[in-house]
Amino acid sequence: MKKIVSLTIALALCLVMASACFAEGETFKIGGIGPMTGGAAIYGTAAMNGAQIAVDEINAAGGINGAQVEFNAQDDTHVAETALNAYNTLKDWGVQAIVGTVTTAPCIAVSAEANSDRVFMLTPSASSTDVIADKDMMYQVCFTDPNQGIASADYMKANMPDAQIAVIYKNDDAYSQGIRDTFVSEAEANGQTIVYEGTFTEDTQTDFSVQVKAAQDAGADMVFLPMYYTPASVILKQANDIGYAPTFFGVDGMDGILTVEGFDTSLAEGVMLLTPFSADATDELTVNFVTKYNELYGETPNQFAADGYDAVYILKAAIEAAGCTPDMDAATMCEAIIGVMPTISVDGLTGQGMTWAATGEVSKAPMAVVIKDGVYALPTAEEEAE
Amino acid sequence: MVFFSYLISGISLGSVYAIIALGYTMVYGIAKMLNFAHGDVIMVGGYVCYCALSYLHLPAIVSVPLAMIACTVLGVVIEGLAYRPLRQAGSLAVLITAIGVSYFLQNGAQLIWSATPKNFASVVHFDLPSSLTSLGLSSEAIVTVGACIVIMIALTTFVNKTKLGKAMRCCSEDKGAAQIMGINVNRTISMTFAIGSALAAVAGVLLCSAYPTLQPTTGSMPGIKAFTAAVFGGIGSIPGAFLGGLLLGVIEAMAKAYISTNLANTIVFAVLIIVLLVRPTGLLGKYAPEKV
Numbered sequence: 001m002k003k004i005v006s007l008t009i010a011l012a013l014c015l016v017m018a019s020a021c022f023a024e025g026e027t028f029k030i031g032g033i034g035p036m037t038g039g040a041a042i043y044g045t046a047a048m049n050g051a052q053i054a055v056d057e058i059n060a061a062g063g064i065n066g067a068q069v070e071f072n073a074q075d076d077t078h079v080a081e082t083a084l085n086a087y088n089t090l091k092d093w094g095v096q097a098i099v100g101t102v103t104t105a106p107c108i109a110v111s112a113e114a115n116s117d118r119v120f121m122l123t124p125s126a127s128s129t130d131v132i133a134d135k136d137m138m139y140q141v142c143f144t145d146p147n148q149g150i151a152s153a154d155y156m157k158a159n160m161p162d163a164q165i166a167v168i169y170k171n172d173d174a175y176s177q178g179i180r181d182t183f184v185s186e187a188e189a190n191g192q193t194i195v196y197e198g199t200f201t202e203d204t205q206t207d208f209s210v211q212v213k214a215a216q217d218a219g220a221d222m223v224f225l226p227m228y229y230t231p232a233s234v235i236l237k238q239a240n241d242i243g244y245a246p247t248f249f250g251v252d253g254m255d256g257i258l259t260v261e262g263f264d265t266s267l268a269e270g271v272m273l274l275t276p277f278s279a280d281a282t283d284e285l286t287v288n289f290v291t292k293y294n295e296l297y298g299e300t301p302n303q304f305a306a307d308g309y310d311a312v313y314i315l316k317a318a319i320e321a322a323g324c325t326p327d328m329d330a331a332t333m334c335e336a337i338i339g340v341m342p343t344i345s346v347d348g349l350t351g352q353g354m355t356w357a358a359t360g361e362v363s364k365a366p367m368a369v370v371i372k373d374g375v376y377a378l379p380t381a382e383e384e385a386e
Numbered sequence: 387m388v389f390f391s392y393l394i395s396g397i398s399l400g401s402v403y404a405i406i407a408l409g410y411t412m413v414y415g416i417a418k419m420l421n422f423a424h425g426d427v428i429m430v431g432g433y434v435c436y437c438a439l440s441y442l443h444l445p446a447i448v449s450v451p452l453a454m455i456a457c458t459v460l461g462v463v464i465e466g467l468a469y470r471p472l473r474q475a476g477s478l479a480v481l482i483t484a485i486g487v488s489y490f491l492q493n494g495a496q497l498i499w500s501a502t503p504k505n506f507a508s509v510v511h512f513d514l515p516s517s518l519t520s521l522g523l524s525s526e527a528i529v530t531v532g533a534c535i536v537i538m539i540a541l542t543t544f545v546n547k548t549k550l551g552k553a554m555r556c557c558s559e560d561k562g563a564a565q566i567m568g569i570n571v572n573r574t575i576s577m578t579f580a581i582g583s584a585l586a587a588v589a590g591v592l593l594c595s596a597y598p599t600l601q602p603t604t605g606s607m608p609g610i611k612a613f614t615a616a617v618f619g620g621i622g623s624i625p626g627a628f629l630g631g632l633l634l635g636v637i638e639a640m641a642k643a644y645i646s647t648n649l650a651n652t653i654v655f656a657v658l659i660i661v662l663l664v665r666p667t668g669l670l671g672k673y674a675p676e677k678v
Binding site: 037038039041042077171198199200201203204205206207209210211213214217230231233234237241242243260261262263264 | 388391392395396398399436440496500501502503504505506507516519524596597598599600601604607608639642643647648650651
């Protein structure tokens with residue numbers, strides 16, 4: 001009896017494996033990893049939604065090199081261990097290239113693994129240099145943290161040269177710490193004044209009353225917040241509570257603050273942030289994308305959605321340039337794509353003529369927006385002068 | 387002037403710790419168990435209140451009691467299902483169960499409400515003159531400190547003056563003897579959990595009013611800090627929890643302001659260690675030698 005059972009199981013396994021084999025080689029299998037639940041859910045969900053729109057568009061237009069694209073998005077809850085599980089799930093599925101992961105810490109973990117497995121990865125938004133360091137198969141759609149820190153300091157230097165700057169950052173987070181480090185060194189090189197620096201950690205990110213008060217006492221009229229939007233929303237509230245109204249300046253992690261459920265968006269009025277994507281832009285590509293995203297998901301896409309969308313198109317451009325076919329295994333495809341990445345140039349939602357260095361770093365121009373009446377707007381000359 | 391505003395921000399934070407610590411210490415004092423799920427009951431209280439306010443559009447005066455009722459029921463159910471079967475088991479088994487309940491509640495909340503943080507609009511907000519707000523004094527802080535004092539006095543009176551309170555003290559001293567004397571130990575402990583959980587709901591609402599981010603892990607860190615506060619003040623002592631909470635908040639704020647925002651937590655726990663070295667039962671804890 002036992003024999004029959006085990007034989008049946010073995011047979012069933014064979015059938016499953018065989019059927020898996022049949023499906024292989026006809027479509028490109030692209031995996032996605034990002035936080036779709038957890039504190040950073042807004043980023044992962046947006047990036048994966050954006051990527052899905054791009055995949056659907058590509059499939060409708062005939063696919064890549066004539067083959068359809070399958071997209072499989074996995075949740076990593078912004079936790080490195082979960083991200084590795086998600087990566088293993090994708091490998092079992094037969095993934096050929098990965099769009100992800102969306103956030104920095106999980107991306108560092110997954111890319112190390114993918115580097116030894118030789119699977120090509122393109123992250124929409126994990127911006128730390130640690131993500132791409134010492135790995136030739138890891139590329140970024142977003143700018144790196146140093147780039148964001150330097151760009152923020154330079155922007156302030158150009159537009160608000162006399163600002164008394166306070167920095168509040170999360171020192172147990174590679175993303176926040178990375179931007180702060182380059183911001184501070186660039187600001188010092190520029191001769192800008194930093195009057196206060198305050199830190200917080202994952203465990204202390206619910207109360208900023210001391211840091212906000214200290215920034216006010218130090219006379220800061222510009223508060224730089226290199227962090228994600230959840231702690232930033234608390235800082236905005238607590239500053240408002242004590243009647244402190246400096247200019248708050250965020251980076252791409254601030255994107256999403258307007259969509260926090262129950263958040264009084266009037267608190268974010270006048271907040272400036274660096275972002276490569278504005279949903280209010282009027283070019284055809286943006287308008288199409290925003291309309292489609294609105295139809296499908298019922299909200300205005302943020303920068304991460306645009307990053308995810310661009311990532312898929314960049315992958316398409318690279319696969320086409322490298323002449324990859326769907327029957328290639330992940331490692332062969334990885335080497336082929338690495339060969340062409342530094343040579344391609346892609347026009348996307350988050351930048352015109354994006355190019356890549358062989359290190360994986362993207363080159364495109366950052367742009368600052370200001371939140372006005374609850375939406376992003378381009379800063380006017382006088383706001384820039386403030 | 388600046389010192390005062392840091393002091394006030396420390397007291398605000400401390401009063402939130404204190405109000406949570408009251409629930410911890412009450413349950414510990416009577417049931418002699420560390421209910422690590424207390425922080426998560428707080429989170430559930432916050433969510434129930436949030437839902438009543440935002441989705442059902444009920445006024446705060448209805449939402450807060452609703453959260454208290456929900457938490458009371460939850461507390462009694464947790465006690466009945468998870469802790470009561472372990473009444474005769476070792477304290478370690480109960481402790482681990484409490485940690486399990488804590489994870490259960492966190493993940494349950496994530497399923498129901500998703501992990502995306504919600505912004506809790508303060509239910510106890512009233513306008514203060516700008517001379518006070520510029521000092522960092524908020525209406526939430528005033529209400530929290532007030533609520534803390536009221537709850538502390540009410541609890542002390544309840545435990546010391548009422549019949550049920552007497553029964554609770556009996557159970558705390560010796561469960562077996564209490565039973566022989568005709569006290570229904572299970573019902574008394576259920577009652578303790580009911581009160582502790584209703585307090586947790588109040589703490590949840592006040593916590594989220596002061597620090598508006600509401601997510602499934604909202605209760606865990608304040609829960610741990612409040613536990614620290616309860617130990618600091620002398621676990622089992624109701625005034626001790628209040629004192630411990632306030633001191634912890636003030637130490638944390640002062641450390642952040644004058645020493646380093648990096649070292650704030652280190653300093654808080656270093657102070658705890660020193661206090662426990664000098665006074666092993668905490669500031670107001672009673673030294674009770676056990677006869678063997």
